Amino acid sequence: xxxxxxxxxxxxxxxxxxxxxxxxxxxxxxxxxxxxxxxxxxxxxxxxxxxxxxxxxxxxxxxxxxxxxxxxxxxxxxxxxxxxxxxxxxxxxxxxxxxxxxxxxxxxxxxxxxxxxxxxxxxxxxxxxxxxxxxxxxxxxxxxxxxxxxxxxxxxxxxxxxxxxxxxxxxxxxxxxxxxxxxxx
Amino acid sequence: xxxxxxxxxxxxxxxxxxxxxxxxxxxxxxxxxxxxxxxxxxxxxxxxxxxxxxxxxxxxxxxxxxxxxxxxxxxxxxxxxxxxxxxxxxxxxxxxxxxxxxxxxxxxxxxxxxxxxxxxxxxxxxxxxxxxxxxxxxxxxxxxxxxxxxxxxxxxxxxxxxxxxxxxxxxxxxxxxxxxxxxxxxxxxxxxxxxxxxxxxxxxxxxxxxxxxxxxxxxxxxxxxxxxxxxxxxxxxxxxxxxxxxxxxxxxxxxxxxxxxxxxxxxxxxxxxxxxxxxxxxxxxxxxxxxxxxxxxxxxxxxxxxxxxxxxxxxxxxxxxxxxxxxxxxxxxxxxxxxxxxxxxxxxxxxxxxxxxxxxxxxxxxxxxxxxxxxxxxxxxxxxxxxxxxxxxxxxxxxxxxxxxxxxxxxxxxxxxxxxxxxxxxxxxxxxxxxxxxxxxxxxx
Numbered sequence: 001x002x003x004x005x006x007x008x009x010x011x012x013x014x015x016x017x018x019x020x021x022x023x024x025x026x027x028x029x030x031x032x033x034x035x036x037x038x039x040x041x042x043x044x045x046x047x048x049x050x051x052x053x054x055x056x057x058x059x060x061x062x063x064x065x066x067x068x069x070x071x072x073x074x075x076x077x078x079x080x081x082x083x084x085x086x087x088x089x090x091x092x093x094x095x096x097x098x099x100x101x102x103x104x105x106x107x108x109x110x111x112x113x114x115x116x117x118x119x120x121x122x123x124x125x126x127x128x129x130x131x132x133x134x135x136x137x138x139x140x141x142x143x144x145x146x147x148x149x150x151x152x153x154x155x156x157x158x159x160x161x162x163x164x165x166x167x168x169x170x171x172x173x174x175x176x177x178x179x180x181x182x183x184x185x
Numbered sequence: 186x187x188x189x190x191x192x193x194x195x196x197x198x199x200x201x202x203x204x205x206x207x208x209x210x211x212x213x214x215x216x217x218x219x220x221x222x223x224x225x226x227x228x229x230x231x232x233x234x235x236x237x238x239x240x241x242x243x244x245x246x247x248x249x250x251x252x253x254x255x256x257x258x259x260x261x262x263x264x265x266x267x268x269x270x271x272x273x274x275x276x277x278x279x280x281x282x283x284x285x286x287x288x289x290x291x292x293x294x295x296x297x298x299x300x301x302x303x304x305x306x307x308x309x310x311x312x313x314x315x316x317x318x319x320x321x322x323x324x325x326x327x328x329x330x331x332x333x334x335x336x337x338x339x340x341x342x343x344x345x346x347x348x349x350x351x352x353x354x355x356x357x358x359x360x361x362x363x364x365x366x367x368x369x370x371x372x373x374x375x376x377x378x379x380x381x382x383x384x385x386x387x388x389x390x391x392x393x394x395x396x397x398x399x400x401x402x403x404x405x406x407x408x409x410x411x412x413x414x415x416x417x418x419x420x421x422x423x424x425x426x427x428x429x430x431x432x433x434x435x436x437x438x439x440x441x442x443x444x445x446x447x448x449x450x451x452x453x454x455x456x457x458x459x460x461x462x463x464x465x466x467x468x469x470x471x472x473x474x475x476x477x478x479x480x481x482x483x484x485x486x487x488x489x490x491x492x493x494x495x496x497x498x499x500x501x502x503x504x505x506x507x508x509x510x511x512x513x514x515x516x517x518x519x520x521x522x523x524x525x526x527x528x529x530x531x532x533x534x535x536x537x538x539x540x541x542x543x544x545x546x547x548x549x550x551x552x553x554x555x556x557x558x559x560x561x562x563x564x565x566x567x568x569x570x571x572x573x574x575x576x577x578x579x580x581x582x583x584x585x586x587x588x589x590x591x592x593x594x595x596x597x598x599x600x601x602x603x604x605x606x607x608x609x610x611x612x613x614x615x616x617x618x619x620x621x622x623x624x625x626x627x628x629x630x
Contacts, residue, residue, distance in 0.1 A: 096365035
């Protein structure tokens with residue numbers, strides 16, 4: 001994990017953080033948003049009637065650069081938005097695409113909904129599990145892949161389908177798995 | 186990669202949703218969209234029609250909500266709090282397409298996002314909204330890119346922003362991408378999510394049209410619903426209603442589709458009231474060696490239908506009378522060798538996982554149904570399990586919870602047992618008389 005810019009350091013002088021002492025009290029000192037992350041979050045806030053609406057966007061911004069959302073990130077985001085960190089935590093744990101623990105470099109979202117179920121989801125999932133030695137919700141020992149189930153990907157005409165990072169793949173046979181995964185190092 | 190279309194047409198008067206699609210199925214940019222009369226409906230409306238005129242057109246059109254609810258879009262608009270005593274609110278496009286078996290909005294957003302934008306601006310004009318949000322599921326990466334591109338093009342051309350197309354109407358649209366969870370597609374949960382909260386549904390009333398996002402009047406419409414608005418504005422409500430003439434009371438055309446165990450899954454724009462048999466035919470029929478056992482007419486929250494229902498017109502009323510719902514209108518086709526118990530278990534696992542947990546019948550009832558279904562699937566069901574499943578389906582049905590998630594889950598469960606009870610019974614471990622058998626001698630095990 002990259003540590004951030006010394007420019008912002010550990011000082012907390014922003015308006016938002018002053019207004020949010022409760023959240024700040026539990027702050028972990030080893031986490032600081034980068035300037036870029038902070039700017040992106042502040043930009044996001046401008047699109048809504050109040051800053052709270054940017055909470056999901058802010059979590060996604062942090063996750064995009066760091067892969068997951070740590071405790072420190074939750075508190076840092078609450079500082080920027082000026083809302084309690086418990087609210088950010090509530091949101092972070094609700095949404096399935098926000099990761100509150102480290103994930104692999106590549107995240108496999110395998111669709112387990114009805115059309116893919118009918119066209120070979122079980123076999124596809126088993127082939128991935130066998131190839132990687134992990135089950136749903138697990139990460140490979142080399143931190144390369146995390147395997148997660150996902151709601152209908154809207155690719156029912158290409159089932160069974162899955163996404164790896166931002167790429168959609170389907171229809172897939174169990175025999176396709178090995179070559180497909182090799183493309184993600 | 187894009188979805189296969191069973192047939193295409195370049196006639197805007199018969200195929201208002203798809204006639205502008207490119208042969209190579211790439212992105213229809215602003216120039217091409219305008220060459221094909223894009224934004225003509227918007228310009229004409231802003232010049233010639235009042236918001237009330239447009240709402241009247243929408244009511245006449247009888248465009249029923251294409252996200253699966255089937256509520257008249259014109260009626261919804263007519264109930265929005267408008268006028269000087271109300272603040273200007275929002276148009277929210279529900280682009281959270283996650284209904285199992287549904288892949289239509291993805292195609293519209295990837296290929297022709299300007300049509301959605303035009304529909305949203307018109308909706309904004311009719312409902313006196315100041316801004317629109319497109320609530321797009323996070324996994325639709327390509328759709329997000331294309332929508333962003335289209336929004337930039339529209340802003341640069343003066344179609345979005347202050348003084349839309351030189352009129353006195355100001356309107357802009359922002360793309361909001363989600364972070365998962367099926368429940369975000371429920372309109373009040375979607376509003377909570379848009380506000381940065383957990384996506385729990387809200388109690389109604391007040392309806393979003395009175396008090397929605399940030400307490401302002403808010404209209405939530407599905408992507409396909411909004412994409413129909415420009416043609417209705419341009420050609421009139423009567424024209425739209427007549428598109429389905431003779432086949433259905435429901436107005437217009439719809440994106441229908443087929444997936445599952447068919448030869449050639451895909452999409453097609455056809456008038457409301459087309460039959461399931463016609464669609465199945467277009468999809469090339471069943472894959473070789475397979476026969477049709479059952480089908481879902483419009484997603485995981487619709488009820489199972491039988492082969493004999495294939496001749497019914499696909500519209501909200503006819504499918505409702507057959508004990509199911511039209512839903513999103515995309516058929517999921519199930520073959521003879523598929524266990525209905527297993528498929529139902531898969532569907533209920535989906536609903537159990539995706540319950541937001543707010544209402545007890547849904548949060549606790551759905552996992553219970555999954556446990557029973559898993560047992561039956563493995564031949565380990567107990568006497569009374571089937572009745573318990575039916576009782577659960579009743580107890581999570583309409584009126585027991587804040588939103589339609591649990592009732593949606595109840596429908597495939599109830600109809601699976603109704604049509605295929607023998608399969609469920611085969612999974613019950615019948616108690617033999619062993620309870621009264623002689624005691625096992627001590628030491629024999």
